Amino acid sequence: MKRLLLVLGAVLLAACSKKEPPPEPIRPVLSIKVQALDEQNLGRFAGSIQARYESNIGFRVPGRIASRNVDVGAEVEKGALLATLDPTDQQNQLRSAQGDLARVQAQLINAQANARRQQELFDRGVGAQAQLDIAQTDLKTTQASLDQARAAVDQAKDQLDYVQLRTDHKAIVTAWNAEAGQVVTAGQQVVTLAQPDIKEAVIDLPDTLVDQLPADVVFQVAAELDPRITTTAIVREIEPQAQSATRTRRARLSLTDTPPGLRLGTAIGVTLSSAIKPRVELPVSVLQEVDGKLRIWVVDPQTHTVSPRDVSLISRTDSIVVLTDSVKSGERVVSAGVNSLKPGQKVKIDEDSPQ
Template sequence: MKRFGLLCMALILTACSEKEAAPEPVRPVLSVKVEALSEENLGRFAGSIQARYESNTGFRVGGRIASRNVDVGAEVQKGTLLATLDPSDQQNQLRSAQGDLARVQAQLINAQASARRQQALFDRGVGAQAQLDVANTDLKTTQASLDQARAAVNQSKDQLSYTELRADHKAVVTAWNAEAGQVVTAGQQVVTLAQPDIKEAVIDLPDTLVDQLPDDVVFSVAAQLDPSIHTTAIIREIEPQAQSATRTRRARLTLTDTPDGFRLGTAISVTLSSAIKPRIELPATALQEVEGKARIWVIDTQSKTVSPRDVTVISRTDSSVVLAGGVKDGERVVSAGVNSLKPGQSVKLDEDSQ
């Protein structure tokens, strides 16, 4: 009986020893790879691609628009007919001027004949000097009237040509401000033409941000529908005053290059960034507070074990923390479940981090 008791005690001690020697279970963890930030994101803003040079064109005479020959978005060449006015008034003015010219031309023929007759009589000694002077004066007056009539005809022809609105250069029609049948005045804006050769990015920036832009700010421009179409830009001009309704100032950016996908009117996304001293940003769940100190758990990717490391926090939000150091670029850090880890504990990495 005594031997049986000793045997049971030995078995119990052996079981306890094996239980104490059991290894820590492997714990699955989520993790992130550390990437040092060398740029500070100052914001992202929506904008569009526009032509640097635009012209608001109108007729040089007033009248009723008879036709509109092109639509918005059409590409036009120099001399392309854009719109016409009803030319009735200008045609009547031209006919009137041409009639006056014909009348003066007939008067000139008579004045020339009269001057020649008076000169012949005076040369034979039978004509008076006074009559010759009157004939020559009438001739000069009629000649001046002829020049005036010719100028009136040319002016009427110009007025008639002004009833046709033509493109002054190769352009794209971006807006119409009048329709067929509408009466417009001389110089009134009718159509907007944009030169497609030189394009730029246009965005509206908050007034408070404009005054704080650093000198080394970088503008990254990408198409909203296809971010793979992108380039960089620099500021060309910023409006000196903010718009009263939105408190924003319009900025025009010169593109470093112009990808083919950047057509006039393309919606773009512009990201502002500035170079900063390298720092680390991690999810807020990766940080553990122990006795007033901040620490993270770094994973040894070879042995699949974790170890704690003290860090210095620069700033934090509800979702992230920014560290001044304590971890190197490229290391892997546990991003969730840090409160249940122990030094040297084996972990199983999530599939996304492999």
Template sequence: MKRLWIVPFAAALLVGCSEEKPPQAVRPALYVVVQPERSEHLGRFAGNIEARYESTLGFRVPGRIVRRFYDVGAVVKQGDILANLDPTDQQNQLRAAQGDLAKVQAQLINAQANARRQQELFDRGVGAQAQLDTAQADLKTTAASMQQAVAAVNQAQDQLSYCNLRADHDAVITDWKAEAGQVVSIGEEVVTLARPEIKEAVIDLPGPLAEALPKGIEFQVAGQLDPNVKTTARVREIAPQADSATRTRRTRLTLDQTPPAFRLGSSVSVTVSTPIAEHFELPVTALQDVDGKTRVWVIDTQTQSVSPQDVTVLSRDTRNALLSGGLKAGDKVVIAGVNSLTPGQKVRLDKESSQ
């Protein structure tokens, strides 16, 4: 009887053990870390740092340039002589004006003495009224000629001083348009001065992009030699007409900050982007279409398991897809073998894909 009880019990134990499920295998997971995009990249353009205020100076008299005292890039102070002309002609004009003045001064002395004599004779009753009137008229005419001669001397002195081209404000020389020995006319452009205290970035934007820029759009400005030197900027001025050759429009940007490395003439890289609704970009291999819905598999780093998450596909191509909803920054999403995953499946985070 004992054998009849023992054998069935042992058989039952064997049957029970055979029905236990084997443990689920932990599979490696290739994944990416989700990074949201909140702006749309519109382009990157090369530009320069320029002064907001520039002035181009020229001589106020014609002549031949004798000397230039500074080179491009020199810092000058208000009143500094930048260049000068041969002053021979102006010196001769000044001498002539001074000679005319001396002549008129002598005539004025003579006219004053004559008018005084005629007045004395008239007062004693021995002089004629007509002679007194003539003497007084000559005195007034000579006095007027004296004023004219003084003005001519002052003008000649000014003309001589104009042979020196002076800086009208503290500035940096950015360009010379004439060389020593060159003959220039009145007002011809000779030198360009820039005020260094206010700087801005200058770029050339394609016409359609310049016209479509949203109001208040922010630009990212970084140094080309050192991209870590950067700041933000906003549009100050867009040229009303496009360049006839390139069809671009000169755009000037006001810098929110001016790093010391942004010197006049420095090359910068300007990035244009516009705010958009938050979205994510993932490889199309991360998507799984089930029952008309699209989902991705998110890894729970605490439990080392995966779970499905529904997402909305904004657009996709053969390589990448733009998604919205369901994800947040820092989520780890599986990008390979998603069709063989099951909810709660254990995974091993062996490798992270760079995206």
């Protein structure tokens, strides 16, 4: 009996010594929510809204500018007066040409009278043929001189009209290159006019970037003072050679549409982006290498446990890794302490983790 009691005691003692293993502690971790990228940002550049069509015009005659009738920024209609020259020289030329015309007209009257007189004498048989021929020749010569004098008067009138610089289309004045009192030559650039109907974005791009632009590049255009005013644009033309001082090439972009806020001269910011296959950028600390394979730890939002997932690497720097779409937007991955995790381990997301 005693022996039986000893055996039962030993059994009870052994049963009491078997304790349940303590639960594995919940491990606090840093994590980050994944946001997949489907566009590649190629940079942001400053530019302005300009007219596609501009014209530099000047006077068709030389002279001293007497007045400037409009300022930069003014909207002018077709035929509007922009500036005038001192018309003194042209007025004198017109008066001189009109005087020559009057003189030739008087000469023509005498030549006509002389030709009639010589014809009458010849018809009565008392005039010589030679005298009649001379009179008729003088009449034709005077008639030709009259035509020349009339042309000279018309030309002088045109020259007088040319002292007024007028627009030949609706436009906006964007620049003046001469001031009142300045003497200009015929054809010298005086004012720049822009046609406001068609606008485009103008930016300077680095020469090295231009050669790398994909065919499907998209330009996002936004006003600098009001970023809510936006539109998109495509390349219309790019200068074939870079500027020697800045090593940039000017690009002109056709706007998809033109919001009212994008007026001529508006300062803009242009962002370049290109569609790419979905990819993910994460801090390099999310990676764990096991047996030559790369993996990350994904947090299950329902059970708050982690599980490993193999990933493929696109590129890597000292701080950033770019992964394929093996991890989706919205998933949360552990961003620190990956080497001490186990599959199925419960974790607590740190409150400072990005949401």
